Amino acid sequence: MTDDAAIRRCVSVAVARLRGEPGPLLEILHSVQNEFGCLPAEAVPLIASALNLSRAEVHGVVSFYHHFRERPAGLGTLKLCRAEACQSMGADALADFTRRRLGIDFGQTTADGRVTLEAVYCLGLCACAPSAMWNGDVIGRITPRRIDEIAEGAGPPA
Amino acid sequence: MNAQPSTVFVPQDAGAEAVGAGAVARAIEAECVRLGKPVRIVRTGSRGLYWLETLVEVQTPEGRVAYGPVRDIDVRALLAGGMLDGAAHALRLGDIGKHDWLANQQRLTAARIGIVDPADLDGYLALGGYAGLSTALTLPPAEIVRIVTDSGLRGRGGAAFPTGIKWKTVHDQAAAQKYVACNADEGDSGTFSDRMLMEGDPFALIEGMTIAARAVGANRGFIYLRVEYPHAARALAKALTVARERGYLGADIRGSGFTFDITVRLGAGAYICGEETSMLESLEGRRGEVRVRPPLPAIKGLFGQPTVVNNVVTLATIPVILARGATFYRDFGMGKSRGTIPLQLAGNVKRGGLVERAFGLTVNELVYDYGGGSASGRPVRAVQIGGPLGAYLPESQFDTPLDYEALSARDALLGHGGVVVFDDTVDMARMARYALEFCAVESCGKCTPCRIGSTRGVELVDRILASANGSRAGDIALLDELCDTLANGSLCGLGGMTPFPVRSALKHFGEDFR
Numbered sequence: 001m002t003d004d005a006a007i008r009r010c011v012s013v014a015v016a017r018l019r020g021e022p023g024p025l026l027e028i029l030h031s032v033q034n035e036f037g038c039l040p041a042e043a044v045p046l047i048a049s050a051l052n053l054s055r056a057e058v059h060g061v062v063s064f065y066h067h068f069r070e071r072p073a074g075l076g077t078l079k080l081c082r083a084e085a086c087q088s089m090g091a092d093a094l095a096d097f098t099r100r101r102l103g104i105d106f107g108q109t110t111a112d113g114r115v116t117l118e119a120v121y122c123l124g125l126c127a128c129a130p131s132a133m134w135n136g137d138v139i140g141r142i143t144p145r146r147i148d149e150i151a152e153g154a155g156p157p158a
Numbered sequence: 159m160n161a162q163p164s165t166v167f168v169p170q171d172a173g174a175e176a177v178g179a180g181a182v183a184r185a186i187e188a189e190c191v192r193l194g195k196p197v198r199i200v201r202t203g204s205r206g207l208y209w210l211e212t213l214v215e216v217q218t219p220e221g222r223v224a225y226g227p228v229r230d231i232d233v234r235a236l237l238a239g240g241m242l243d244g245a246a247h248a249l250r251l252g253d254i255g256k257h258d259w260l261a262n263q264q265r266l267t268a269a270r271i272g273i274v275d276p277a278d279l280d281g282y283l284a285l286g287g288y289a290g291l292s293t294a295l296t297l298p299p300a301e302i303v304r305i306v307t308d309s310g311l312r313g314r315g316g317a318a319f320p321t322g323i324k325w326k327t328v329h330d331q332a333a334a335q336k337y338v339a340c341n342a343d344e345g346d347s348g349t350f351s352d353r354m355l356m357e358g359d360p361f362a363l364i365e366g367m368t369i370a371a372r373a374v375g376a377n378r379g380f381i382y383l384r385v386e387y388p389h390a391a392r393a394l395a396k397a398l399t400v401a402r403e404r405g406y407l408g409a410d411i412r413g414s415g416f417t418f419d420i421t422v423r424l425g426a427g428a429y430i431c432g433e434e435t436s437m438l439e440s441l442e443g444r445r446g447e448v449r450v451r452p453p454l455p456a457i458k459g460l461f462g463q464p465t466v467v468n469n470v471v472t473l474a475t476i477p478v479i480l481a482r483g484a485t486f487y488r489d490f491g492m493g494k495s496r497g498t499i500p501l502q503l504a505g506n507v508k509r510g511g512l513v514e515r516a517f518g519l520t521v522n523e524l525v526y527d528y529g530g531g532s533a534s535g536r537p538v539r540a541v542q543i544g545g546p547l548g549a550y551l552p553e554s555q556f557d558t559p560l561d562y563e564a565l566s567a568r569d570a571l572l573g574h575g576g577v578v579v580f581d582d583t584v585d586m587a588r589m590a591r592y593a594l595e596f597c598a599v600e601s602c603g604k605c606t607p608c609r610i611g612s613t614r615g616v617e618l619v620d621r622i623l624a625s626a627n628g629s630r631a632g633d634i635a636l637l638d639e640l641c642d643t644l645a646n647g648s649l650c651g652l653g654g655m656t657p658f659p660v661r662s663a664l665k666h667f668g669e670d671f672r
Contacts, residue, residue: 021421022442022461023441023442023443023444023461024443025443025444026423026424026425026426026440026443027423027424027443029426030385030424030426051443057444060445061443061444061445064428064445064446064447064602065425065426065427065428065446066426066427066428067385067425067426067427067428068426083347083348083546083596084347084348084505084542084546084578084589084592085347085348085504085505085576085578086347087589087592088505088506088578088579088580088581088584089505089506089533120386120427121345121347121429121546121596121600122344122345122346122347122349122386123172123386124172124173124344124349124350124352124353124386124387125172125173125176125350126347126348126349126350126502126504126505126510126576126578127173127208127209127350127502127503127504127507127510127511128173128176128177128208128211128510129504129505129506131176133386136388137175138172138173138175138176138389139176140173140176140177141176141177
């Protein structure tokens with residue numbers, strides 16, 4: 001687990017960077033999540049106290065947004081677009097294939113911790129559907145074969 | 159010896175990257191090193207012909223010559239065949255500007271995308287950039303507002319509210335602090351014009367925001383950018399830095415005494431934050447729950463101050479209006495839909511991409527003349543226009559012109575201009591169910607019709623599909639009533655417009671609900 005000191009340092013750096021900026025909470029949450037891959041529970045009271053908010057208010061914001069996660073994802077994250085333009089090019093069948101191939105559902109991580117599968121609603125790649133994002137890299141006209149490669153490349157730990 | 163390096167243009171647009179543009183650029187570089195040919199690779203935005211991506215252009219004495227779609231494995235043969243000199247090849251397209259698909263467009267807002275490096279301010283200036291701001295800085299703010307009003311420009315984010323009237327409201331407020339907030343939370347499936355503009359011509363947005371700020375008396379701007387657009391975030395960050403360094407942002411812009419700067423704020427994956435009041439809440443660091451209107455954001459917006467909230471396309475259209483005049487712009491279009499609209503053609507279509515035209519192009523022309531029909535080769539059955547809250551139109555209505563009033567007359571809407579094509583394998587009951595499910599997932603929860611109604615709607619569709627003939631008619635009537643409640647009782651467009659896809663699916667594709 002992440003140690004307390006690192007979390008404390010990260011929060012205070014983010015708070016200091018945004019001091020004087022109006023409405024900085026989301027920015028701070030992004031900074032912390034970028035650092036730790038999630039928003040560790042220990043960060044919430046620190047952020048709340050720095051911004052003079054209640055813990056409930058911070059938690060309310062964290063839980064509102066799909067992007068913020070309270071637990072870390074796997075080593076890699078595969079985001080499959082499930083919106084209409086991708087559906088028109090077979091995204092539903094691709095989603096079923098991916099679930100079977102990885103043995104997990106959306107929002108889950110493979111048992112070996114290698115791949116987290118997430119649904120995303122539009123990456124703006126609608127003229128290259130179906131689309132996906134693998135560890136931040138965009139993939140257009142994605143095929144089952146590419147999913148296979150991801151599953152294999154991300155395969156079991158050595 | 160080789161003196162001048164050849165110049166090769168390779169898009170860095172996310173849509174091009176998604177089909178391998180990065181690998182193509184690397185292959186060109188590596189192969190040129192191997193061949194000892196000096197080369198300068200310029201990463202641009204996309205011209206918006208996505209079926210031809212990766213579209214590579216080379217500079218020749220006769221102008222730019224395009225090749226596409228290029229894959230990394232094609233590069234060796236292309237270079238061996240003389241691509242750097244514009245030589246013949248199966249993938250050679252010639253001057254892409256003369257390609258039917260582009261030659262038949264009227265690009266005003268998207269005129270510069272794909273031509274130069276998006277962070278190259280001199281390139282932007284050479285293509286007429288900042289001519290609009292130069293004009294604006296010589297005018298009294300009220301005159302800028304008048305020009306925008308006269309241009310007939312309406313909000314391209316989806317609501318189609320007259321931009322000049324919104325600006326005038328903000329202009330007329332007496333407040334020490336005003337804001338310009340750009341809505342870059344382009345969440346509608348089938349839309350990507352904001353993304354293309356931010357990635358391919360970010361200075362146009364920056365210039366548009368600067369003019370808006372000058373017109374209404376704001377000194378601070380925010381771009382609320384969706385977190386799903388990391389490429390746009392990088393392009394904007396670079397362009398903002400350059401604009402500051404060159405005196406186009408910050409204190410005393412271009413010696414005018416006018417001060418304005420822009421901050422990018424990232425969203426966090428909530429579709430509802432594309433709704434303007436929800437976006438303001440999110441910018442203020444809260445849950446993106448919709449605000450009750452009034453007060454209008456133009457009167458009491460961001461941090462309680464008068465705020466111009468406009469979409470990326472709207473703001474990026476401002477420079478050309480100021481540079482070329484209100485009349486020039488309003489002479490495009492039809493009826494009350496003035497100017498041009500960057501349409502986005504997507505989904506199951508052979509030639510998808512960005513089509514900017516004066517209002518009035520029909521769905522048929524877009525889907526068949528530009529799009530070439532379905533990608534699958536099967537008959538086209540439906541299009542959804544305007545994102546997840548837009549109506550589905552059957553082929554019998556493809557004669558509808560793509561303008562605000564014509565679509566409205568057919569219980570449809572233009573929204574942000576996305577058109578998604580479906581072939582005859584689409585199950586429209588499933589699409590209606592999806593619309594309600596999407597509403598349930600993305601509802602902010604503030605109002606009951608949207609929060610509860612969406613879930614009840616999903617259950618109703620399931621029941622209709624499962625039921626025997628006897629109870630179906632009653633359930634369909636109930637779904638229609640539920641749509642009434644959503645349409646009339648919701649606080650914002652999410653609940654209020656979800657009935658568009660549901661009802662249009664029921665009305666035009668009733669057979670799928672049996």
